[in-house]
Amino acid sequence: MLRVNDIEVIYDGAILAVSGVSLAVPQGSIVALLGANGAGKSTTLKAISGLVRAGRAALSRGSIHFKGQPSTDTSANLLVQQGIVHVLEGRHVFPHLTVEENLISGGFVRRPGRQALQTGLERIYAWFPRLKEKRKVQAGYTSGGEQQMVAIGRALMTNPSLVLLDEPSMGLAPLIVQEIFDIVSQLNASENVSFLIAEQNIPVALKHAHYGYVLETGKVVLSGSAEQLLQDSALQDAYLGKRQ
Numbered sequence: 001m002l003r004v005n006d007i008e009v010i011y012d013g014a015i016l017a018v019s020g021v022s023l024a025v026p027q028g029s030i031v032a033l034l035g036a037n038g039a040g041k042s043t044t045l046k047a048i049s050g051l052v053r054a055g056r057a058a059l060s061r062g063s064i065h066f067k068g069q070p071s072t073d074t075s076a077n078l079l080v081q082q083g084i085v086h087v088l089e090g091r092h093v094f095p096h097l098t099v100e101e102n103l104i105s106g107g108f109v110r111r112p113g114r115q116a117l118q119t120g121l122e123r124i125y126a127w128f129p130r131l132k133e134k135r136k137v138q139a140g141y142t143s144g145g146e147q148q149m150v151a152i153g154r155a156l157m158t159n160p161s162l163v164l165l166d167e168p169s170m171g172l173a174p175l176i177v178q179e180i181f182d183i184v185s186q187l188n189a190s191e192n193v194s195f196l197i198a199e200q201n202i203p204v205a206l207k208h209a210h211y212g213y214v215l216e217t218g219k220v221v222l223s224g225s226a227e228q229l230l231q232d233s234a235l236q237d238a239y240l241g242k243r244q
């Protein structure tokens, strides 16, 4: 589905944010991109979705292939049409639009007809019943967890095959985080949507991911199946604060 090969990203022509990152997301899998603040997770996702160019950054080395085709010269909006969607860190919703209007705004990318849009909405409401209840409420007045669901639901309205999720757990209560990750797992299992999830919350991410990569200062320092990483003593020491 996705292959990232030895990429390097530089901000403002000077700040080396990501250096030599390689990773793969097999079709139908959930892959976790783990690491602390500033490790380069968001920048890696932006390189994949084509958003680095919008942030005064450049991909200065390496290649990215999506569904077998090179994608680094493809614009972000064309990548969405091809099936990659990026849910940015920080739950960006349109606060003055209702929940439903936010969801509909995601659907427009594919220029659907009225019926297709309605079918898309019903599909999102089936996954996120809370959003159906709140569909007439301005998104800015919903809870943090609901805003994260709106952001994910809006992305799903593009009918993606690969979702890049940046820190879905940030600032949310554990129960809500669990609810969101459970929906991600079910979407993956029943609709075969692939996910690349950047997370600092390593236990939650590895509970739901099949495979993981750990980034430190812009480099992959560890990778393996979720089971292998959970057993890894270096990861335990550095991030989970316990020894085996």
Ligand SMILES: Nc1ncnc2c1ncn2[C@@H]1O[C@H](COP(=O)(O)OP(=O)(O)OP(=O)(O)O)[C@@H](O)[C@H]1O
Pocket: 011, 012, 015, 016, 017, 018, 035, 036, 037, 038, 039, 040, 041, 042, 043, 044, 055, 089, 167
């Ligand atoms: N717009 C920017 N301009 C300059 N430097 C940036 C910019 N965005 C990120 N960086 C730098 O790039 C490096 C990687 O940041 P990045 O946001 O990708 O890390 P992260 O792992 O996603 O962390 P976080 O969880 O805090 O977002 C950091 O050193 C950061 O300071």
